[in-house]
């Protein structure tokens with residue numbers, strides 16, 4: 001039998017798989033391509049991969065036989081049972097030290113489990129976030145690998161050469177142990193939901209509030225794209241707004257206002273609730289998609305629930321648009337602040353050693369949330385890798401302060417207009433809550449103790465004989481209840 005030639009194997013010849021193969025091929029690697037429906041292999045070799053070094057395999061056994069040791073095999077198949085099924089099929093043909101890489105949008109607990117299961121059998125596992133869609137896969141995605149640390153030296157060159165490059169640096173680095181790669185990709189997607197929702201709200205304010213046409217809004221986004229908001233999502237939204245249907249109408253105005261979702265944003269929100277972290281903007285972005293889904297109900301409601309009388313905008317339009325840019329920027333700062341808070345908390349809980357500057361660097365290019373802004377986050381974490389939150393970084397602290405007046409004016413105006421801005425508003429509420437030494441949780445604690453004897457602790461400096469420092473205190477608020485308190489625990 002001929003000596004194995006493949007540097008890496010890839011299973012799953014759908015759009016991401018095919019493009020990633022061609023990208024790796026361009027970077028000088030020999031890729032062995034396999035698909036369960038093998039006619040796809042023939043088709044791929046005869047068309048897209050024609051004239052390349054790509055090698056076909058028509059069975060799992062053949063795929064494994066054609067790979068150099070340690071074997072590296074990327075799965076780009078639907079997240080869920082399909083991944084486990086391919087892993088099972090691969091195992092009999094692998095040798096100790098071989099590496100299985102899952103490049104799908106898998107849920108991180110699955111990657112934690114798969115790392116453990118494969119390591120127990122002597123193999124290595126990598127769960128890697130792959131972002132950037134078709135374009136990214138073909139010309140340079142953002143790659144977020146995590147899993148068995150011993151796999152990294154073996155795949156590093158292929159991964160870093162295949163990834164997008166920004167200022168000569170690859171948008172790929174080792175993220176961390178077990179499920180860390182897919183965890184970070186999940187947070188990336190949550191942030192993607194937030195960024196998209198913020199842009200949608202800005203569009204709504206400009207359209208329904210200021211009464212601007214899609215072309216005018218596109219011009220505003222194009223201008224914003226030259227400043228602090230410079231990002232892929234702002235850029236493509238300007239292109240989307242300018243895109244006309246055959247009758248000359250902006251196509252976007254004909255799209256049903258019901259957003260789909262595959263679940264990664266929801267996972268992020270659930271992870272935030274589980275970790276007890278106030279990742280409110282992503283949560284609102286997910287709920288906004290849910291509300292959009294209630295189209296029929298919204299149509300009925302729109303007939304019977306009136307909002308405020310719409311008044312024409314009488315202020316300074318230019319100032320308003322500048323305020324909106326600041327509101328978007330500040331809200332984005334809050335969203336990333338929250339996202340990084342969540343990663344920090346989970347890393348603590350799961351004992352992951354996450355490199356936050358590295359994560360921001362990986363997101364600077366190649367992926368859907370790529371932006372200039374991520375360069376500033378990279379710098380913030382490079383200056384202080386133990387940064388408690390982005391708002392403690394000088395650059396972002398100043399930026400949030402500068403944006404504050406305009407941001408407040410936008411949220412206030414939207415409220416007066418009756419235009420929903422869940423993401424802008426929750427960002428501002430988070431900002432105001434986060435900067436408050438005192439929040440009204442004293443009332444919640446008193447209520448809990450009043451109706452359920454759930455106890456409270458005394459505020460520092462307010463201790464007395466009855467209110468002892470550090471103790472769980474129960475007060476007989478009504479004179480009727482007993483002195484027995486409920487046990488304290490967290491659900």
Ligand code: 6PG
Nearest residue numbers: 131132133189261262263264368
């Ligand atoms: C990426 C994207 C991608 C995601 C889609 C669809 O990084 O390339 O995040 O992984 O699956 O954008 O997501 P929704 O269907 O949930 O909007």
